[in-house]
Amino acid sequence: MMVYADLLRYRELFANLFRRDFQAKYKGSLLGVAWSLLNPLVLLGVYLVVFGVLIKNGDIPHYPIYLLAGLACWIFFSVSLQTASRSMIDSAELIKKVRFPRQLVALSMVATQAVTFALMIAILVAVSLVFVPEARSTVWAAIPLAVVFAGFVGGLALLVACLNVLFRDVEHILTAALLPWFFLTPILWSFATLDASQASHHKLTELLRWGNPVAPPIAALRDALWSGHAPTAGDTIYLVAASVIALVLGSLVFHRVDDRLAIEL
Numbered sequence: 001m002m003v004y005a006d007l008l009r010y011r012e013l014f015a016n017l018f019r020r021d022f023q024a025k026y027k028g029s030l031l032g033v034a035w036s037l038l039n040p041l042v043l044l045g046v047y048l049v050v051f052g053v054l055i056k057n058g059d060i061p062h063y064p065i066y067l068l069a070g071l072a073c074w075i076f077f078s079v080s081l082q083t084a085s086r087s088m089i090d091s092a093e094l095i096k097k098v099r100f101p102r103q104l105v106a107l108s109m110v111a112t113q114a115v116t117f118a119l120m121i122a123i124l125v126a127v128s129l130v131f132v133p134e135a136r137s138t139v140w141a142a143i144p145l146a147v148v149f150a151g152f153v154g155g156l157a158l159l160v161a162c163l164n165v166l167f168r169d170v171e172h173i174l175t176a177a178l179l180p181w182f183f184l185t186p187i188l189w190s191f192a193t194l195d196a197s198q199a200s201h202h203k204l205t206e207l208l209r210w211g212n213p214v215a216p217p218i219a220a221l222r223d224a225l226w227s228g229h230a231p232t233a234g235d236t237i238y239l240v241a242a243s244v245i246a247l248v249l250g251s252l253v254f255h256r257v258d259d260r261l262a263i264e265l
Contacts, residue, residue, distance in 0.1 A: 078178050152247075
């Protein structure tokens with residue numbers, strides 16, 4: 001796990017990489033970081049019209065907050081994986097010239113997306129405190145859960161970044177998989193309403209609930225912000241376990257391929 005300890009040991013280098021990625025993302029932009037908030041807000045508006053008005057989701061209380069919480073988690077997860085998958089390839093010249101902790105390249109991409117994620121969580125906390133009074137006792141649990149979720153995303157991002165250096169198809173497979181994965185994740189819909197209408201497909205709903213590694217983490221975070229009760233023990237334990245597994249897998253794969261990265265690039 002020294003792979004992640006290098007974030008502290010080489011914090012100045014990591015800060016420089018983060019600053020480079022963050023400035024490159026918004027270079028020449030008039031709105032700057034506000035663009036990162038515009039995307040989820042536009043998606044929120046579109047999905048509210050489609051699934052809140054045209055296709056009624058009346059069984060889900062405070063549906064805009066429910067939807068925005070899911071979108072915030074999904075956008076952080078998907079964009080981090082997509083940008084991290086190409087991070088080492090895009091930094092090939094730097095990696096080939098200088099010996100440094102190369103995992104920082106992929107993790108700086110996650111840190112860049114974490115800025116937007118943190119802003120969205122702050123907005124959701126504020127909105128929940130105002131519009132969901134019953135969630136005032138649980139909403140603060142979203143902060144540590146968001147940190148654990150960031151660890152989950154960081155471990156997967158390092159994993160896909162390393163694999164994409166060895167197998168360039170990884171980024172294309174990931175891009176193709178994310179769209180159906182999005183619709184199979186309870187962001188626009190809820191397991192509560194699905195269970196009621198699809199009682200004959202119990203095994204399928206259980207597979208979607210526990211076989212999707214993003215579903216329980218999103219449920220845990222969203223429950224703290226939206227439902228008015230603490231996240232279930234199953235979802236919370238799943239999130240912690242998934243984060244640990246992702247971090248360990250990312251570390252193991254990185255150790256295996258670290259010496260080959262410059263050669264493969």
